[in-house]
Amino acid sequence: MSLKDWTYRRLKKNIKLAKHAGFCYGVKRAVETTKKLKEENNSKEIFVLGELIHNSHVINELSALGIHTVDELPEKETGICVIRSHGAAPEVFENAKNKGYEIVDLTCLDVKKVQQKAIELVKDGYLLVIVGKPEHPEVCAIRANAQIFGENIIVAPDVQCLKNNEEQIKKHKRVGVVVQTTQRIENLKNIVDYLLSVSKELKIFNTICASTSLRQTEAKNLARESDLMVVVGSKKSANTTHLAEILTGITKTIHIETDEELDNYKELIQNAENIGVTAGASTPDNIISNVMNKLNNY
Ligand code: SF4
Incomplete structure (x- = not known):
C-alpha cells in the first residue's frame, strides 16, 4: 500500500x-401546531405551559415569534393556552378554563394512552407503579390523572425506590405497571423482575412509545x-x-x-x-x- x-x-x-x-411525531406536531396557531391568531396571546420541548433554540425561536413560555398563566390576560406533548394534570386544564383561556391540547397520543392505562389500573384496584422520575412533567401528569380515582400509586425511577416501598407492595394482592414513554427497556425489565418476586398478581403495560x-x-x-x-x-x-x-x-x-x-x-x-x-x-x-x-x- x-x-x-x-x-x-x-x-x-x-x-x-x-x-x-x-x-419524533409528537414533538413535530407540538412545534408545528403551535407555530401555525400564532400565524392564524396573530392578534391573540399564546402561552405554552412549561417548555414546549427541552431545547433552548426552539424556545428562543418561539419567543421571537411572540409565543410565550410560562410556568403559570397570567391572571389578567386572555388568549390561547397550549398544553405541551407531556400532558398536564386535570386541574391545569380546569384552571386555564376558569381564567378564560382557550385550550389547545397537544398531549402526544402515546402519552394519552399511558394516562388511560394508569387510570384503568387504579380503577380496577391495582397498586399503580409508574416507572419514571417523579419530577418529569409527563410522570406528574400521569400521576395526577390517575390520582382522581385512587391514592395507591408509587412513582419509581428504579428498583431501589420500589425496595423502599416493599411493605406497601406486599400488602397489595395486585400490582399494575405503566412506564413513562421515553424510559429505557432495561430499567423496566429490572423493575418487572423485582416486582415478580414480591407481588402475587402483576399486570404490565409496556408504554415506552x-x-x-x-x-x-x-x-x-x-x-x-x-x-x-x-x-x-x-x-x-x-x-x-x-x-x-x-x-x-x-x-x-x-x-x-x-x-x-x-x-x-x-x-x-x-x-x-x-x-x-x-x-x-x-x-x-x-x-x-x-x-x-x-x-x-x-
Ligand atoms: S411519547 Fe414518544 S412520540 Fe410522543 S412525544 Fe414522547 S417521545 Fe415523542
Whole structure:
C-alpha cells in the first residue's frame, strides 16, 4: 500500500447518521401546531405551559415569534393556552378554563394512552407503579390523572425506590405497571423482575412509545459498529440522556448540545474511524445538520 493510500485510509472516516434521529411525531406536531396557531391568531396571546420541548433554540425561536413560555398563566390576560406533548394534570386544564383561556391540547397520543392505562389500573384496584422520575412533567401528569380515582400509586425511577416501598407492595394482592414513554427497556425489565418476586398478581403495560423503542434499538445497532457515538440534544431532555446512557455501555459516547462542543473532543474524533450520530426526540434538524457538517470537516 502506498503512503498516499494509507494516508487516505487514515483520514477517511465513516460518519453515519441514525435514521430515527431528531424530532419524533409528537414533538413535530407540538412545534408545528403551535407555530401555525400564532400565524392564524396573530392578534391573540399564546402561552405554552412549561417548555414546549427541552431545547433552548426552539424556545428562543418561539419567543421571537411572540409565543410565550410560562410556568403559570397570567391572571389578567386572555388568549390561547397550549398544553405541551407531556400532558398536564386535570386541574391545569380546569384552571386555564376558569381564567378564560382557550385550550389547545397537544398531549402526544402515546402519552394519552399511558394516562388511560394508569387510570384503568387504579380503577380496577391495582397498586399503580409508574416507572419514571417523579419530577418529569409527563410522570406528574400521569400521576395526577390517575390520582382522581385512587391514592395507591408509587412513582419509581428504579428498583431501589420500589425496595423502599416493599411493605406497601406486599400488602397489595395486585400490582399494575405503566412506564413513562421515553424510559429505557432495561430499567423496566429490572423493575418487572423485582416486582415478580414480591407481588402475587402483576399486570404490565409496556408504554415506552414506538418512536423511543425504534430510536434506542437503531442507536444500539449503530453503536456496535462504531468506535465513537455522538448523541445530540439537550442535557435537560430525558430521552436524549437515556440514549447517551445506553450507548455508553456499548462504545465510547459523547453527549453534546450543539456542534460547538465537538471541539472539546477533537482527539477522540480524530482517532475514530467509524462514527455514529444520533439525536433525541427534541433535537431540531438544523442542529443535527450542523453537527454532521462539522464532523465531516474534521
Ligand atoms: S417521545 Fe414518544 S411519547 Fe414522547 S412525544 Fe415523542 S412520540 Fe410522543
